[in-house]
Amino acid sequence: MRSRPIRVMIVDDSAIVRQVASEAINAQPDMTVLATAVDPLFAIDKMRKEWPDVVVLDIEMPRMDGLTFLRKLMAERPTPVVICSTLVESGAKASFEALSAGAVGLVTKPKFGLKQFLQDESDSLVAAVRAAASARLRPAKAARAPEVVPRPKLTLDDLPRGPRLARNGERSRIVAIGTSTGGTLALEAVLTALPEDVPGMVVVQHMPAGFTEMFARRLNGLCRIQVREACHGDRVEPGLALIAPGGRHMQVARDANGYFVGVVDGPLINRHKPSVDVLFRSVARVAGGNALGIIMTGMGDDGALGLKEMREAGAATIAESEETCVVFGMPREAILRGAAGSVLPLHDISGGLLAWSHGREG
Known part of the structure; x- marks a missing residue:
């Protein structure tokens, strides 16, 4: 049994996402939002003071995108990450790159009607964070996506x-x-x-x-x-x-x-x-x-x-x-x-x- 609540950091440039996700997580007896950040650079500053157990991470953000931040995180200090991504082709493609780079969970968010959607789907976010907190991460090298090249035939x-x-x-x-x-x-x-x-x-x-x-x-x-x-x-x-x-x-x-x-x-x-x-x-x-x-x-x-x-x-x-x-x-x-x-x-x-x-x- 975990002796303290799961400490979560939310990194997303949307104020609505940060607010609604924080409310959903803080409502759980076994979770607490440690900090929020509008982009990865702010997140890095906050993480130097106290490290989270799980990071909820957007992909498309200013100054540093979520995929770059994830790869940096997995190389320097592997931490369970849940990707929070919009359901558009570019977002979906980047999300699978993130999963290949070591992220352990994926929740979706629409481009419109965001607040109501997040409230309706808060159980999915909470479940993804709880699962991520239990994850055992593989070394960063093993998590990299393989090159998409033809594989040799088996004999x-x-x-x-x-x-x-x-x-x-x-x-x-x-x-x-x-x-x-x-x-x-x-x-x-x-x-x-x-x-x-x-x-x-x-x-x-x-x-x-x-x-x-x-x-x-x-x-x-x-x-x-x-x-x-x-x-x-x-x-x-x-x-x-x-x-x-x-x-x-x-x-x-x-x-x-x-x-x-x-x-x-x-x-x-x-x-x-x-x-x-x-x-x-x-x-x-x-x-x-x-x-x-x-x-x-x-x-x-x-x-x-x-x-x-x-x-x-x-x-x-x-x-x-x-x-x-x-x-x-x-x-x-x-x-x-x-x-x-x-x-x-x-x-x-x-x-x-x-x-x-x-x-x-x-």
Whole structure:
């Protein structure tokens, strides 16, 4: 248990953001706003006097932009950072650069109607700050975004040995992945290591509405597999990963031609939409032992019960180990519930997936 409140610094050139965010944070018994600053240079001066536990950071600011400040912070004294970004393409692109540079959370703000929006979405901000306070940061070098260049093809010697599946066997298999805080980098690490012939994948990453399309496009440019934001009715195909849209649940169904996804509205489940539990439970129902479930870094317990249902239905299941999790929440709950057939560090999860897909569950 934390012996004192989470000390938060808010760095944003908008007075409305500073005011409303401060009110939301100070209303929590386990949080307090240590200071606010209109830009990073003022923030640096204040941080020299007292260092915060979490920084809520805007991207577009005068004198020094948030991305430059974040990189400086991660190089000199790594500190959990939650990005507060406008939902425009330039803001979304910079936000993913920030996540690759070490930021652990992302909340969105509109260009208009800002005060009412922030008041309505204050729970999301508070949850992001609380998750960030629990984060274990990786070294700055490991957090840098990789160059977007074509990756070399895997050879047969690079793949686990095992019987190859017939094409109909490949289509009968499906991989479901769920993750949250720290998950953007975790997903990047797993998906960029996969060859084009892996079984189809369905993914829930807790992320605000509007950012998942940009996230999917970014991954698509880094991976050998195809990655895109899911649309209602999309087919789950080998070599394709479908990312659940922010603000919508994603479920898997099956017909004579294979798996397809339903993208639907609905209430928050475990405080999230999309919810990992919603995805995992649907996969347990329609795929059973033909599925692999993977749960990775994130705060809370979303996905733990769904992963258990998958395992009870005969699916192989993997939880990320504590040693590599940014936040060891969701995997921990899955392990405690007996949902994890294997517990693997992040760097071994893609290998476990490949071993399973080639007929050798690991």
